[in-house]
Amino acid sequence: MKKEFSLSNDKVMINFTAKYCNTPVQLLESDGFRRVLNAYIKKIKKKKSHIYMNLIQNTHIDNEDLDVVIIHLFKLLSILNLNEIINLNTRYNSLIDRKNNFIDFIEDFYSFWRKLERYTIIHNNKINEGLEKTSFVEANNYFSMLILHLYRKIEENVVGNKPKVYRQLPAGGNAGLIVNNTNWPMPSGYNKLKNVPFIDAIILDLPYISYPKKNTRDGVFDECFENPLENCTINIDHWFCYPAKVGTLLAFIYVHRDFMAHAITLCNLFEMAKEEEYCDIKPDIVFVFGAKDTFSKVRTIFYDDVDNNIMLGYISYGDEIDYFGYVKKMTLTLHNLIMIKRGSLPIHGAMVNIIMNNGNSANVVIMGDSGAGKSESLEAFRSLSEDYISDMTIVFDDMGYLTLSAGSKPLAFGTEIGAFVRLDDLDAGYAFKEIDRSIFMNPDKINARLVMPVANYKDIIKGFPIDLFLYANNYEEVKNGLEEITFFKNPTDAINVCKKGARMAKGTTTELGLVTSYFANPFGPVQKQGLVNVLIDKYFDEFFKTGVKVGQIRTSLGVIGQEKNGPKNAAKKLFNLIIK
Secondary structure (H helix, E strand, O other): OOOOEEEEOOEEEEEOOOOOOOOHHHHHHOHHHHHHHHHHHHHHHHHOOHHHHHHHHHHOOOHHHHHHHHHHHHHHHOOOOHHHHHHHOHHHHHHHHOHHHHHHHHHHHHHHHHHOEEEEEEEOOOOOOHHHHHHHHHHHHHHHHHHHHHHHHHHHHHHOOOOOOOOOOOOOOOEEEEEEOOOOOOOOOOHHHOOOOEEEEEEEOOOEEEOOOOOOEOOOOEEEOOOHHHHEEOOHHHEEEEEEEEOOEEEEEEEEHHHHHHHHHHHHOOEEOOHHHHOOOOOOEEEEEEEEEOOOOOOEEEEEEOOOOEEEEEEEOOHHHOOHHHHHHHHHHHHHHHHHHOOOEEEEEEEEEEEEOOOOEEEEEEEOOOOOOHHHHHHHHHHHOOOOEEEEEEEEOOEEEEEOOOOOOOEEEEOOOEEEEEHHHOOOOHHHHOOOOOEEEOOOOOOOEEEEEOOOHHHHOOOEEOOEEEEEEOOOOOOOOOOOEEEOOOHHHHHHHHHHOEEEOOOOEOOOOEEEOHHHOOOOHHHHHHHHHHHHHHHHHHHHHHOOEEEEEEOOOOOOOOOOHHHHHHHHHHHHHHHO
């Protein structure tokens, strides 16, 4: 990003490297302030709000000059009170005489600013030097205080007295980015990505709340057979790259600035790679999110670039894909496709290593598609069993993979350090307990989500032998002889249930009712069913040979009225199995 300021799609980007405001006057005279003010005036003019009508009537000027008058008045109000201004310049009498109307304008304009997504950026090619990063943190804090001080000073000088209550709301950037220019051995066909800055560090003002335009994900990702980058446009000033460690793979995730909230959210989900882990290194995965092309419909596709040994994901620009699920699931699809080629079996589910106070332990995998109740059951297990658990390590919360281990049980590995959790299915107080480290998305809507870190990277790549492998059944109610947990007697029965992948859709996608998905995993296995069929037979045979218990856990999450008690009851049953 070369410009000092950009405002696009309700996203503000402030380039501290190009310009940094130290004083109220510098702030008011900046191009950024004028552009935000004009965006606000345009909005209230379109609405024909009473605030706009009062401004026009009381300034007696054309709309084109309104920003000039307001900025000049704000400069005066930053040092003088209302009466002093009236004595100095009667031009503003009619505007500020109606004090209450003018206060309404100040409050509404400030609220408009705070509702924008705001990002501060510094370009730093000498990365990993503590002084630069410390200075950036201080600069962010000072910038926020500068805006807050200016807002308070102007309003105090209009009202005539100081407020009795001060609310220390974040007024600067919601997030700060340190970016650097990084070279990697870019093969032919990827040149459009050259010089896109890499995110080296992120400063978050938590809780971070974003309001994407969509709240569900639709469909599966299709394979294409030519490089989609050849038909798209990339303006490098509008792009950022998040270098992610997805399991043991290196991924370069390129995100358009209009979807910047999703790039920020990645830091709570995937471990950010260090410079020495990605500089001059070719990644396993390249994913481009939000590229503009000439196709009439948004494309969500992947390309297996065999020649360059890169799995390439591509999602084109559009409001339809403004949902973090697209970023997360495409990244995991690309990971899974690579692991399938390497002979590993991707698992859509959750896994924990549990050590009880009595010395018993178990490594539990709960497999299931979105909304099946796997994460909810494990969280219920944690809350119910706090007095009995010595240690509980999350290996994966959504996607993992298995490898065979000669002479012992198959090993399980994770891909993410975070969880993408559906708020509707958590205990009411849980989200508030995690508010200090979570990123929230559309918290006022159905399928509201939070993303929070839940695991250490060293744990997810360690490899844990599996003791219990359970399919999350969310559609059967526990009654008429059915129990929360039952076990299969042979691989064939287990494979049939797991391959069918039945679940009651919970509104996490556009699906409704009782649906099925191949192996409960539309993120890789469904695209490569021939290869995965062979792997499933091999791994499930190994489960039964090595003594892994394979069964179903009935979470009842999709049963009306059982959304909370279902996972709790399933967790109690799991607890009793492990503690014996």
